[in-house]
Amino acid sequence: MKSSIEQNMEILNVSLKEKADQDKNFLIDQITRFLKSETDFGTPLETDRDKINKAVENNNFTEALQNLEILREQKTGIKLIKIDGTNSNTPILIRDGRNNPHQNRILDTEGFEMQYLNVIRAAIEVVEIENKAELKDQLMKEAVKFINSFHKNNQGKSQEEISVNVKNKISNIMDFLEKNGIDEPYQKINIAKDFQNFNDEHFNIATLSEIIDHKGKKHTIVEAEVALKGITEEQKTEYTNRDHQKWFTKMPLWEQELVNRYVDKITEGNYVISTQLRQIVGMKNAFEKITAISDTDNKDFEILHSSKHAGTLASISRDNGSRQRITDLNAKQAQEWMGKDYVLHTNTLNSGSIKVNIPEQDAKIVLLTNRAMSNVGGIHTNTAFNKFRIFAPLNNLQGTKDLLNNLADNLPKEKEFEEIKAHLKPVGLFARLFNNKRKNDFGKLLNQVKETHNLSPNAIEILEIASDLRKNVEKADVFFLRRNDKNNISADISKKMNYLNNKILNSKDQILGLVPKSEVLTMCASGKDRTGLAEHDQTSWAIANKLKIDIKNIDQQILKSGHTAGQAGGVYSGGATIGCYGTLKVTSEGFPMDRRKILQPIMEVTAANNKIKALKTNKVINETQEQLIAQEMPNMYKNEAYLMIPIKIAAIAYIVN
Known part of the structure; x- marks a missing residue:
């Protein structure tokens, strides 16, 4: 029998892919067992206000935050079940939204309370670092006073009103810190609060929803997330030798101390790195999402789609010279996560040019990522989701x-496939005008090879999606300006490209045996806003394809379980700023026009508070202005002169191209 030391050594020696696959298999096994179980499985999580208040009084912020999340879910009809991890497997939190009596999500004060408590524990750490530990008692008193009164004082108020009120309370804490000798409290707390995620236990999340198809049959839908936990050996060396690395030494001393305090947790591989910590080494907010379906009798469980997603690989190190090197290291981490047999295909959702180095941050993300793919041997797609x-x-x-x-080049060489290949390979405008290879109808060609080569339904679907994707690429890849893009062709390309790639990756069809295997990593700056929309889109489309029903019908039924919104601010998931649930309002720029109303639940007011802003008391400031004040990186909100930048970028990029 192996000793615990030997077992731990084996755990340490597994690759990121092996660890993630182990967690994935455990998650799928536990979900299927949960669905089939006729008795209690796992531990139901329930709470009340007394538990939350006592946790704060006892200075147990993790317990208080977890209970606030549980209460938030209880109110909106979601049951939480905890499944403990075993043999180094990550524990699981099941969010069961089946039999939810509410048609719409019920949102109250809990998310905002989580934001405040997270600020308090960040402030406590900052005053320790600044050698002003005597301020801790007063901060704790403020936390107790807040948790005992804020909910009572804000019952029945709108999310917008509650948001203003919690900002007032947070501003009071900032004023207290500044008056007691803490310089630049907003900057320090904004960074310190996202290090606090390392004090919590991070779970893999599975959301269950019930949907009804056009025949009235009920199905269980699973949206599950397997976290990337751990960094590469090369990245660990960056932390071991951090005193000699400029990305670290150019940090102010208080920020260096935050890294020093959490370096063991960053490197040991049990935590997700928060999306806002883009100045340190390692991928942020990285997960693989699994979409699955089961009949309500839970006898058939089928994985429909899986996709990897994260915050940007790009570094915003204080040292400009370190940014590309760290981005490359993060890309190598992503490659290890995919596995050595797969080509890394990054799909960024930011607007930017691939060949022009300009100061605008969205473009820098794209530029750094594209260069990283050249440096590590990957491929890159950029499908901008914003306006x-x-x-x-x-x-x-x-x-x-x-x-x-x-795909086209590695199909069989027989004559029957030659015309099919022409329907899969994108060509330019002039080539399309004189392309005689597409003279025959694609559907008829497909039917012919279906008979002659006995193609499976999976192979047929792959070729059909590839043909549709090729049409989208040719439509989008225009001279300069896309016109009438109300339904966001970038989102459609991203969705179909991910779906096609996943289908090829998992295909057992002989005709696809020679097609190179790649894995797509979808990213925006944070990995929660545009990426949240993209991941939801892939899920809805996979289900719609399976059940042959309208995607808007799927949207409406699964969004009330709040999976996408929950990932963006959950204390259990750990990849984003705690309490900042939902996506930013700017995400709606990427909504297809025909689904704009139905997709609204993805956004929540709490999302805009991922950065603490110095705002006037009681002043209601819209999200655009708030983000401007916060000076986000990247910042999609600027003054009117800024709106001309993309036009200038596009013109320069076209000339260079």
């Missing part, structure tokens, strides 16, 4: 073109 996507040069579809060309 600047209409400028074609701010998108880069080369990675998607590579995917389609690789």
Whole structure:
């Protein structure tokens, strides 16, 4: 029998892919067992206000935050079940939204209370670092006073009103710190609060929803997230030798101390790194999402789609010279997560140019990522989701073109497939005008090879999606300006490209045996806003394809379980700023026009508080202005002169191209 030391050594020696796959298999096994169980399985989590208040009084912030999340879910009809991890497997939190009596999510004060308590524990750490530990008692008293009164004083108020009130309370804490000798409290707390995630236990999350198809049959839908925990050996060396690395030494001393305090947790591999910590080494907010379906009798469980997603690989180190090197290290981490047999295909959702180095941060993210792919041997697609996507040069579809060309070039060499290949390979405008290879109808060609080569339904679907994707690529890859893009062709390309890639990756069809295997990593700056929309889109589309029903029907039924919104601020998931649930309002710029109303539940008011802003008391400031004040990186909100930047970028990019 192996000793515990030997077992721990084995755990330490597994690759990131092996660890993630182990967690994934455990998660799927536990979900299927939970669905089939006729008796209690796991530990139901329930709470009340007394438990929350006592946790704060006892200075147990993790317990208080967890209980606030439990209470938030209780109110909106979601049952939480905890499943303990075993043999180094990550524990699981099941969010059971089946039999939810509410048509819409019920939101109260809990998310905002979580934000405040997270600020308090960050402030306690900052005053310790600043050698002003005598301030801790007063901060604790403020926390107790807050938790005993804030909910009572804000019952029945709108989310917008509650948001203003919690900002007032947080501003009071900032004033207290500043008056007691803590310089730049907003900057320090904004960074310290996201290090606090390392004080919590991070779970893999599975959300269960019930949907009804067009025949009236009920199905259970699973949206599950397997976290990337751990960094590469090369990244660990960065932390071991941090005193000699400029990304670390150029930090102010208080920020260096935060890294020093949490370096063991960053490197040991049991935590997700929060999305806002883009100045340190390692991927942020990284998960693999699994979409699955089961009949309500739970006899059939089928994985429909899986996709990896994260915050940007790009570094915003205080040392400009370190940014590309750290981005490359993060890309190598992503490659280890994918596995050595797969090509890393990054899909960024930011607007930017691939060849022009400009100061705008969205473009820098794209530029750093594209260079990293060149440096580590990956491929890159950039499908901008914001309003600047209409400028074609701010998108880069080369990675998607590579995917389609690789598929076409590696199909059988028989004559019957030659015309099919022409329907899969994207070509330019002039080539399309004189392309005689597509003279025959694709559907008829597909039916012919279906009979002659006995193609499976999976192979047929792959070829059909590839043909549709090729049409989208050619439509989007225009000279300069995309017109009438109300339904966001970038989102459609991202969705279909991810779905096609996943289908090829898992195909057992002989005709696809020679197609190179790649894995897509979808990213925006934070990995929660545009990426949240993209991941939801992939889930809805996979279910719609399976059940042959309208995607809007799927949206409406699964969004009330709040999976996407919950991932963006959950204390259990750990990848984003605690309590800042939902996506930013700016995410709606990427909503397809025909689904704009139905997708609204993805956004929540709490999302805008991921950065603490110095605001006037009681002043209601809209999200755009708040983000401007916060000076986000990247910042999609600027003055009117800024709106001309993408046009200038596009013009320069076109000339360079």
